[in-house]
Amino acid sequence: MKNELALYIHVPFCLAKCHYCDFVSYTYSDEAAGRWAVAVKQELALWARLPVCSGRTLATIYIGGGTPSLLPAETLGSVLTAVRRNFAVYPAAEITLEANPGTVEPDKLTEWRRLGVNRLSVGVQSLEEKHLRFLGRRHTAQQAEETVQAARAAGFANIGVDLIYGIPGLGGREWADTLRRVMDWPVTHLSAYALTVEQDTPLGRLVAAGRVILPDEDEVADQYELLLEVVPAAGLKQYEIANFARPGHSCRHNLNYWLGGEYLGVGPAAWSYLAGHRFANPAEPADYMGLVASGTTSFHLAAPLEPREELVEALLMGLRLRRGIDLAAFQQRYGVDLLADYRPVISRYVRLGLLEMVGGFLRLTGRGLLLSNAVLRELV
CATH class of the missing domain: 3.20.20.70 (Aldolase class I)
Structure with a gap:
């Protein structure tokens, strides 16, 4: 929500x-x-x-x-x-x-x-x-x-x-x-x-x-x-x-x-993802405390993510889940039809038994879990 x-x-x-x-x-x-x-x-x-x-x-x-x-x-x-x-x-x-x-x-x-x-x-x-x-x-x-x-x-x-x-x-x-x-x-x-x-x-x-x-x-x-x-x-x-x-x-x-939800991180070095921006607080306590004392948040200094960055992160995170990526929801959110736009890579890994389609979800197989880094690296 x-x-x-x-x-x-x-x-x-x-x-x-x-x-x-x-x-x-x-x-x-x-x-x-x-x-x-x-x-x-x-x-x-x-x-x-x-x-x-x-x-x-x-x-x-x-x-x-x-x-x-x-x-x-x-x-x-x-x-x-x-x-x-x-x-x-x-x-x-x-x-x-x-x-x-x-x-x-x-x-x-x-x-x-x-x-x-x-x-x-x-x-x-x-x-x-x-x-x-x-x-x-x-x-x-x-x-x-x-x-x-x-x-x-x-x-x-x-x-x-x-x-x-x-x-x-x-x-x-x-x-x-x-x-x-x-x-x-x-x-x-x-x-x-x-x-x-x-x-x-x-x-x-x-x-x-x-x-x-x-x-x-x-x-x-x-x-x-x-x-x-x-x-x-x-x-x-x-x-x-x-x-x-x-x-x-x-x-x-x-x-x-x-699942790509928004989150707020507070404290030194904490990361946030809000309104299409991903950003971090200063890591050094003195720098962090100085920023806060000035009445400024790290959001004021953040640049929005490029659409490509959001897409890559969604691919990486979604395939880590055993349920995989909901292809319809992914297309609605990011405007990308994975099966069409990534067909050569996905088809090859399906043939190799590393990816599979289950009920509208694209996910790693049990064998694919062992080689997930290779699969994710090529997809992104």
């Missing part, structure tokens, strides 16, 4: 940066978190007065980072109060908080529930201590399980877990054991991503120096196939290339991204 809007709140603080992470984050302190909260509340008030946001209702709120679970409950509460003061929020809105094991206590869980948070996304990543250390994670496997169990005991009925595969030294049996252990927990959602090596990270520098050898593509593909075997057998249905959920528990906030 045009009136609906998704809100992302970026909390740019961590205890320490993981070895593979290139997200915008800074070392946590109560003082820095307090300054961040003041600026975010100012930014929310600025956006609420702009016609592009005025009168719109929030269907989802996602508090990500960084490590949002580091925030004191009163700091988080003041920000969510400002959200509700400036925007209408649906009573059944999905409100997600990212939480890292080792930063979650029973009192925090109770407070988060009181503040309206109804979905947790827990950054587990691995259940093997050697791999946690390799990744630079600061929690243990036991703390990960304790966090999930404590969240369920506190009344959270919607709990997601993140895992990483493709880690050097991760064997197939080890990976399958991790998946089965997590599936025994009270989780409703699983996100599993292959390890991505970014150049300007500690891991990226180790790989470049030849001190870390990454697994080959076949080994990573085997681990992805194990994921597709173990997780659906435990009752979680795949709805996106890397995401699985029990019925009724798909992440509505992320679905809004993948």
Whole structure:
């Protein structure tokens, strides 16, 4: 619905940066978190007065980072109060908080529930201590399980877990054991991503120096196939290339991204997509706070997307979904008949068994999931 809007709140603080992470984050302190909260509340008030946001209702709120679970409950509460003061929020809105094991206590869980948070996304990543250390994670496997169990005991009925595969030294049996252990927990959602090596990270520098050898593509593909075997057998249905959920528990906030919906991002380095513009806030806290203090939003500085850019993003996002792209809706929105305009590429991949047509939707086949990067690269 045009009136609906998704809100992302970026909390740019961590205890320490993981070895593979290139997200915008800074070392946590109560003082820095307090300054961040003041600026975010100012930014929310600025956006609420702009016609592009005025009168719109929030269907989802996602508090990500960084490590949002580091925030004191009163700091988080003041920000969510400002959200509700400036925007209408649906009573059944999905409100997600990212939480890292080792930063979650029973009192925090109770407070988060009181503040309206109804979905947790827990950054587990691995259940093997050697791999946690390799990744630079600061929690243990036991703390990960304790966090999930404590969240369920506190009344959270919607709990997601993140895992990483493709880690050097991760064997197939080890990976399958991790998946089965997590599936025994009270989780409703699983996100599993292959390890991505970014150049300007500690891991990226180790790989470049030849001190870390990454697994080959076949080994990573085997681990992805194990994921597709173990997780659906435990009752979680795949709805996106890397995401699985029990019925009724798909992440509505992320679905809004993948379906081309509009979203507002607040906080340093947060991205937005509004009125045909996609843009980001300054990444440096001082620059971000200066922009907000001047009474300016990043929308004032944004240029509209070219039609080609919107089309490419819609193709990339739509084919990540297991349902695929609704061809009629795509043509109505973007004025492009995919089957006609992309016939040579689509026909070839249909013949190869990587794409298929199902009930008016164009989607990747099961085999196509394994080669999705190649298919998407040629299409765009």
